[in-house]
Amino acid sequence: MTHPTTEQVWDWLHQVPDPEIPVISLTDLGIIRDVAWQGDTCVVTVTPTYSGCPATSIINLDIETALRGHGIDKIELRRQLSPAWTTDWMSEQGRKKLEDYGIAPPQPAGGPTRCPHCGGTHLEKLSQFGSTPCKAQWRCKDCLEPFEYFKCI
Amino acid sequence: MAGVDKDMLAQFLLRMGDNTLILGHRVSEWCGHSPVLEEDIALANTALDLLGQTQLWLGYAAEVMGDGKTADDLAFLRDAWDFRNLLLVELPNGDFGQTLMRQFLFDAFHSVLLGRLLQSSDQSVREIAEKASKEVAYHVERSADTVVGLGDGTEESHARMQAALDLLWPYVGEMFASDDIDRAMAAAGVAPDPAGLRDEYDALVGKVMAEATLSIPDSSFAHKGGRTGATHTEHLGHLLCHMQWLQRAYPGANW
Structure with a gap:
């Protein structure tokens, strides 16, 4: 067969x-x-x-x-x-889909580069841990919305 | 890996897995009780990582023992005297500050040890350490931040953190109290002799405590008996009552 x-x-x-x-x-x-x-x-x-x-x-x-x-x-x-x-193995397409979904994709710098909602760059970390082990909680100081960030590992 | 005594290797693996299991269980007791939601989630995530690592360590321990037991059998069907965890991790949670102080004192040790295990002569130990060390890097970053935040915080939080450090410091020495098992692992290149990790540990802890404005007690007295299993505290039995109850009451229960 x-x-x-x-x-x-x-x-x-x-x-x-x-x-x-x-x-x-x-x-x-x-x-x-x-x-x-x-x-x-x-x-x-x-x-x-x-x-x-x-x-x-x-x-x-x-x-x-x-x-x-x-x-x-x-x-x-x-x-x-x-x-x-490692999050380095995540595909480009996957990163794009994550951001469209409202989760900031992993970045080598160790934190998100922009808010997945408004694109703002004034960001602050709320917690190193989020709703799943792979995510952290951040907040955008431009649009004031919280968002999740896919941690670099 | 030639020449490693299987019984000693199994004991070493139990020490690794029992530390993560007992601390993971203790930390999970906070689930739904933390001061704020973010901390609740962080503690639950830390507990989850530790339990995941437990499956790997105890899974490998069971394989080395080779008598058909599983990681679950080791976790749920041993009694207190068969556990090989540090006394530090079985101590009750106390307040939030005490829990985070215990976490930092353990995370600092865990991160230093896992870093060395990346060079282990045993492939499985190396692979588990590679996986675990990535998670523990986040644990130690967070627990250190919290110790600094609370230590160098208000008068009240500072006093509580200093009290937690005074209470827990006598449990640190056990981490570095080597015995024949450690010497056998070191000789075979499986794991470092923990006594040799003390300087690196003291440097890391000293730096964080200084930043947290906390004073490390000037005493080298150490409670021992956890990692050898000789004398656990009375707290371990109570913890096991909760953790093992279901498997004891309904042997083989499954979902």
Whole structure:
């Protein structure tokens, strides 16, 4: 039996949304590290964002569900810890989608460059931690709106 | 990795995982009770990171033990005398300042230790440290900021932070009290001898306390018995009653 190409599998995974920030996909987030066939088993290597992120098990379930939906029966998910996930692996498209959604994308400088709502640059940090482990809370002093910032890690 | 005694390696891994498990549980007790929402969220996030790291450390400990146990078995089915965490992390939360002082004293140690574990001769230890050190960099930044903010804050917050430091300082020495397990890990290149981390720790803590206008007690007395399991405080048993209750009452319960 022939199986779908790895490019095709990557494409399907690109359609799987992140369970907590559904505007970006798992591939945008950069957590899918490899897709390979071993015999008739599709092996997907995934790295966790934060070690305690409760979305990790949902992500694994979503990957399996998506691939089963495309007719792949034998799936193996491998956890890879090293190299540790970094926000540098987030796609350009993913960063753009985050900002459109109201979450400031990660920046090498360690803080947001502009408010995702009004584009203002007078910003202040409220807390290093936000509604999920991967985000911090900031506020724009121009439009006075709070917003979330995707932390650099 | 040749020549590492499996039992000793397992003990080292239990020390790592029990520190993060017990502190993670303690910090999670704040969930819904913190002075302000941002701090509540920050504490819950810190607890979550620590519990995630626990799964990695205890998961690997269970693998090394090789008797079919899981990380969950180790967390929920051991009694107090089998835990290998520092006494510091099992102490009650006290007020918010005391919780953050304990957090900083531990985070400073954790960040220094994880930095060294990045060079471990054991690949799994190296990988877990690589993951955990990124999270702990945020923990220590925040707990240091909070210690400075409260220490160099109002008369009331300063007094409470100084009282917290006076109370907790005698629990710091245990971090660096090496034994045969530490010497075996150091000889195999798995982990540094903690005694050798003291200068780096003192430099980091000294800098933050100076900025926080707090005085480090002039005493080297150290309570010990947590990391060896010989003498835990009475607080650990009470913590385990809460944490392990469900698995004790309904063995194997699952969701």
